[in-house]
């Protein structure tokens with residue numbers, strides 16, 4: 001009896017060590033609690049998929065481990081967390097008519113013609129990703145432009161920022177839109193183009209996706225994300241149907257990427273859905289709601305304090321009165337939701353900051369009020385973030401994609417306070433990075449590169465755009481790991497490889513701390529691991545991720 005007890009006790013003591021996995025011979029890099037870069041040589045993982053510890057030098061040479069994996073000297077980083085992405089849209093964009101990178105209106109028309117010819121059974125043609133700013137025409141497409149190519153069935157094509165769609169005449173008819181139709185407040189209609197709130201006139205007539213289509217889109221999105229080393233996402237503007245798709249995937253063990261989910265305010269209000277704790281071994285959580293204060297800069301929907309430099313008769317679109325905005329945010333906060341509000345223009349940002357200042361007095365500071373994008377901000381408003389506990393959730397590749405447009409829209413004298421990462425950090429506020437995929441590619445490395453250089457992947461412009469807003473690599477990686485985890489109330493689970501956190505990590509093809517900015521942008525992810533399990537292996541993968549080279 002006593003002997004059995006001792007043997008059992010010995011087995012229990014031995015078992016944790018016996019089932020450990022040691023990832024050996026690695027160039028481990030992460031950001032420490034104080035924001036400093038940490039280096040380590042080995043990573044010890046328990047069979048529960050959590051980190052036991054990182055090791056350096058001769059530490060733990062004589063560890064008794066069950067499994068030893070040779071990292072081959074390659075660089076290991078914590079899994080990257082995209083604080084703001086659209087998971088279902090990413091999957092659908094990859095499965096539907098892809099208009100990303102179209103170089104002219106004629107190019108869009110050609111892709112539409114090809115797609116229509118190869119998809120004769122598609123009742124509606126739905127596409128995504130055009131950007132007229134990249135075309136020589138610089139004008140928005142019209143219903144007539146689409147009619148010239150497809151006139152026998154409805155066509156709806158969404159702009160890359162998701163803030164405008166253009167429809168052909170068959171789609172307009174299906175939606176009951178005529179020349180007499182008026183745009184609602186916060187929206188605009190122009191020759192078959194529907195901007196912001198006007199989308200509500202056309203969107204309801206687009207057939208809903210089936211469960212099977214949604215499941216396929218989610219699987220595709222995860223495949224793309226894991227290939228880019230993204231192990232967690234702040235999943236924005238999630239509908240009830242999207243939430244159901246996430247749960248279906250998790251129920252059947254197909255949800256790999258961790259999703260911190262923000263539901264659309266209308267779906268949250270209509271369904272009475274409440275925030276959840278972590279579900280499915282920390283893979284899924286409904287943490288907040290997403291609100292909108294304005295539109296986007298490309299379609300001049302961003303709400304500015306002063307008129308647009310290139311269209312002086314407008315200051316953009318104010319979505320809500322101050323009282324409405326306060327009401328929407330307060331309703332969601334009262335039932336425990338975190339609030340993430342889209343604000344691009346300086347007027348929109350000032351309005352949201354004022355709302356959050358009031359709410360932070362009412363609900364206390366650790367509600368982690370988020371502003372999504374925080375692109376164009378009056379420098380006088382930036383110091384208001386930290387005292388109210390407001391997080392700036394920003395996308396470095398928006399800066400490189402939008403800088404020329406921002407110069408046109410704002411003129412030269414209003415650029416201070418645009419994409420102002422270093423100023424945000426210096427003010428004492430927290431920063432979380434992401435891409436807003438599929439608006440931008442979900443590939444985090446061009447973003448990390450832009451963050452340290454204020455240059456695009458081709459090194460433009462020389463010296464960087466407003467270079468004083470550059471970050472150090474440690475600051476940039478922090479915003480993409482710890483910062484993004486913090487922004488989703490996940491910093492006790494992920495964002496760093498510390499004891500008790502999930503072993504979510506990636507192996508990459510070069511050391512980002514010694515790579516120049518352009519080399520950093522071209523880093524390839526070799527392997528992606530979640531909870532100590534390998535979920536992507538470039539060598540084993542027949543088709544590496546295709547979006548966003």
Ligand SMILES: [Zn+2]
Nearest residue numbers: 084086236436
């Ligand atoms: Zn977004």
